[in-house]
Amino acid sequence: MLSKVFATIAVAITGSILLYGVSDFPAFGDPHSPANAGVPGSESVSLYFIEESYKDTKVPNIVTSVLADYRGYDTMFETVVIFAAGMAIFAILRVVGNKEETAAKAAEEDSFTNGDHNRIIVGTTVRIVVPVIQLFALYVVAHGHHSPGGGFQGGVILGASFIIIALAENLNAALRRLSELNYVRLAAIGIFIYAAFGIMAQVLGSNFLDYGALQPIFMTDGPEMARSHSMLGVEIGVAFTVTAIMFAIYANLASRGQLVKGL
């Protein structure tokens, strides 16, 4: 009881100090605040991105151009982090062996073979909705450098479309569409696509992930459009990895690493 009183007092004091600090903040969206414009002597890079990123890359969505081009190295290893998270899930949860027995049991309990009519409405709805979700996910990936979206969001939506199949029918139905071997391959291919853009730029005599050097490959007028096309390419790579790992994490969590039946 006493510790609760002390904790409440500590929280109240910390909260009031934080609120007092907030009153000194610059106004919301102030372009001349230190975070946006920097201080005299060390100007911030945000103004450069706002003014020059469209001229540099011909990509209207500044967020995507910063994420996939100016900070492409950072994003590449973010994708590697997601891949590593998926591998950690495999290492912790995946159970190998004893599979024939559990698979036979799962086939016995398959809702569509033994006529579980409660799932007909859900199953039919999902069958109608899933193509729309997947089409939207592909649009989010393909249009990510012109509107909000990109590889991470599109990949998560695409992965969610497989999860929704697993939720509505069972895990085996989703694994028939994206098997374990295929999603591990997909996750690795995604990172390879991203790294390939970097290495191609190196081969053509520029820095790693300097997309402007890819102009001869894309046969564009200037390096700007090459950067725009390369951003789409690396977003596709990110989407591959994220799709595969999102579904892999769900499949391993829901089936306790057995990859049969699921929830």
Add this chain to the structure above:
Amino acid sequence: MIFAFDIIILVFLVVAALISLNVKDLLSASMIYGIYGFLICLLWAEMGAVDVAFTEASVGAGVSTVLLVATVFNTRRRSSD
């Protein structure tokens, strides 16, 4: 920035966070955590950070709720030891 909209979202946000922390049932807690994620998504969209809001809607409110529910379904109250 619409002030009234901000206040409504922030009040619901605090309420959702408190309920999600205090409710005893883990399944309800994870569902309310999904509501919390969706409210944060609304807040970001309203502040003009559409890309972040999009990510929060798909990851925070969508997939992570599903992952939490999947985990809750695989837990039991009693230990099997």
